[in-house]
Amino acid sequence: MARPETWQLIAANYPVSVVMQTRFQDIDPNRHLNNVAFAAMFENARVRLNRSLRPWADRPKNERSMVASVAINYLREGHYPDDVEVSSGVSKIGRSSYVIAQAMFQNGQCIATCESVIVCRTDGEGRPLRQEVVDELEKMRTTG
Template sequence: MQKPPRDVAAYPFTTHTETRFQDLDPLGHINNVAYAALFENGRVRFNHSLGLEHPRGTRWLIARVEIDYVAEGFFPEAMEIASGIGQIGNSSWQILSAAFQKSGCVATSVTTLVLTDKNGSMPMDDAMRGVLERARVKGWADS
């Protein structure tokens, strides 16, 4: 499986998020659970930047979240969360993200979302696919 890039320039969107003292583990670095919240914040801001609206009667569900811890992250240094689109299927797509501090990339994440209605997954329309295509991570190829 292809991994998200560890170069901020590969991503079409970035946002800064403050780390919190409560994000620390007993060893003094950012806790693994805190990364999930940091990535969630970046992912939500990225989704808003796309301007996509849910077609009436549909919703997006998270089917899977993967996080790879690359290096230690520290408080009080802010995180830069970079995001973009990876694979695009018929009814699902991936948001690839990477977290950066001054030392470089500290973690990456792949989140798989599925477009659904009351009957289950449903194919996305061409307009939605176009928005996702324009927000691709540079150099990413569907496998």
């Protein structure tokens, strides 16, 4: 995976941020946040972003959004008990998918970045994103 672009390392370039507490159970034998904890915090922030884009109650019953891929760059060690801030936004919008770009910050430094490809499926098959979904995604664009 390529190193993150400079814009990805700046919290202000993301429209949504959430502060999360780290937990004792998140540390590895070296007393650093483990990779599973990073993935879980990115997932939690990603779900919050998706729920704010399109409330689940408004979506047709036969439509699903699914994670097609997740790529995490671990840039620095994270530490317990310091909180982390996960910043998120939409970096790309395709015909039937979009990319959520995220960065995790602790004590003023970016410690990881994440990109997740989300695909739209209707009746079990890939389908183009509905225009109202695209409109909501546009509101959550990253500025990088």
